[in-house]
Amino acid sequence: GNFIPPIKSNGGNTGNVTTRVAGKSDDASDDSAKRCLEMLCGPDGELPEKLRNLEPRLIEHISNEIMDRDPNVRWDDIAGLDHAKKCVTEMVIWPLLRPDIFKGCRSPGRGLLLFGPPGTGKTMIGKAIAGEAKATFFYISASSLTSKWIGEGEKLVRALFGVASCRQPAVIFVDEIDSLLSQRKSEGEHESSRRLKTQFLIEMEGFDSGSEQILLIGATNRPQELDEAARRRLTKRLYIPLPSSARAWIVRNLLEKDGLFKLSKDEIDTICSLTEGDSGSDMKNLVKDASMGPLREALKQGIEITKLKKEDMRSVTLQDFEDALQEVRPSVSSNELGTYDEWNKQFGSLS
Numbered sequence: 001g002n003f004i005p006p007i008k009s010n011g012g013n014t015g016n017v018t019t020r021v022a023g024k025s026d027d028a029s030d031d032s033a034k035r036c037l038e039m040l041c042g043p044d045g046e047l048p049e050k051l052r053n054l055e056p057r058l059i060e061h062i063s064n065e066i067m068d069r070d071p072n073v074r075w076d077d078i079a080g081l082d083h084a085k086k087c088v089t090e091m092v093i094w095p096l097l098r099p100d101i102f103k104g105c106r107s108p109g110r111g112l113l114l115f116g117p118p119g120t121g122k123t124m125i126g127k128a129i130a131g132e133a134k135a136t137f138f139y140i141s142a143s144s145l146t147s148k149w150i151g152e153g154e155k156l157v158r159a160l161f162g163v164a165s166c167r168q169p170a171v172i173f174v175d176e177i178d179s180l181l182s183q184r185k186s187e188g189e190h191e192s193s194r195r196l197k198t199q200f201l202i203e204m205e206g207f208d209s210g211s212e213q214i215l216l217i218g219a220t221n222r223p224q225e226l227d228e229a230a231r232r233r234l235t236k237r238l239y240i241p242l243p244s245s246a247r248a249w250i251v252r253n254l255l256e257k258d259g260l261f262k263l264s265k266d267e268i269d270t271i272c273s274l275t276e277g278d279s280g281s282d283m284k285n286l287v288k289d290a291s292m293g294p295l296r297e298a299l300k301q302g303i304e305i306t307k308l309k310k311e312d313m314r315s316v317t318l319q320d321f322e323d324a325l326q327e328v329r330p331s332v333s334s335n336e337l338g339t340y341d342e343w344n345k346q347f348g349s350l351s
């Protein structure tokens with residue numbers, strides 16, 4: 001008779017995902033939603049038209065989980081990719097900074113696709129764009145829309161574009177965009193995911209034709225899955241390849257940041273030749289593992305971790321990298337690279 005439900009009842013509104021996941025009381029959640037709405041109100045204290053019919057909890061989720069007011073990445077943090085940086089500066093950053101000049105013939109495209117192997121800096125570029133153009137950054141993973149927000153993705157997409165239009169200039173970064181705009185018409189394709197895709201395309205169409213300062217960046221490791229409608233809206237399509245000489249930069253930069261860099265030019269060259277085919281993210285993992293070398297050695301000599309002095313530890317050596325290479329393997333196969341090259345030739349923006 002004393003049954004206590006595991007989830008606090010929400011006044012009959014059992015669909016309140018945010019409240020349940022965050023485990024907050026309804027009052028706290030209501031307060032937070034209220035604050036988010038207040039921040040989006042215009043000078044007249046009124047909520048902008050676009051947000052009026054949206055559920056406050058969705059707006060709250062966008063404001064708290066998806067919106068990043070100050071993405072902390074700058075161009076200088078990204079190794080290599082000079083071609084992509086140049087294109088993006090011209091197509092995206094200048095127009096966001098000077099909308100008065102970039103109109104008419106010069107009006108920019110509103111959709112950019114970054115494609116290439118995983119871990120090559122696509123998300124970093126998205127964040128850097130927002131940082132350099134002083135825009136609000138919205139990050140959403142398309143697969144979370146289709147898995148976590150089952151049945152609600154459509155509403156969330158509307159809220160996302162609605163909040164972005166109140167936070168201009170804005171950059172909406174959609175990771176794994178292929179899972180949202182895929183060309184596969186599998187028999188199992190749910191009605192809800194078809195509606196989600198339609199809603200997304202409608203929203204894109206909406207800001208593409210208007211004077212809004214919103215840019216949509218899609219990132220994918222599987223560009224071949226995108227359909228024609230998606231390609232048409234993502235007018236600029238940039239290949240973000242595996243790093244070549246940038247691998248040395250990543251090693252040097254990460255070690256220097258921690259004051260651990262003591263390698264010679266020859267040693268760096270050797271590390272580069274041993275890491276052919278590694279992505280930026282593989283390199284980061286390699287540096288992490290190699291930087292544990294001096295620590296592991298000290299502990300092997302019987303020094304207790306609590307008594308270990310930082311200044312007594314030796315610097316990171318080539319041998320540490322060679323040991324780490326036994327653990328960290330490249331995450332991209334050469335077969336996959338061929339697919340990217342072909343798609344780039346067919347659909348990529350080569351200039």
Ligand code: ADP
Nearest residue numbers: 077078079118119120121122123124280281284
């Ligand atoms: P993607 O979005 O292409 O899968 P990310 O941008 O998330 O890859 O990169 C993952 C991590 O790998 C970054 O946080 C960064 O530490 C490292 N990385 C990848 N590419 C680069 C690069 N070009 N310059 C510096 N770091 C990089």
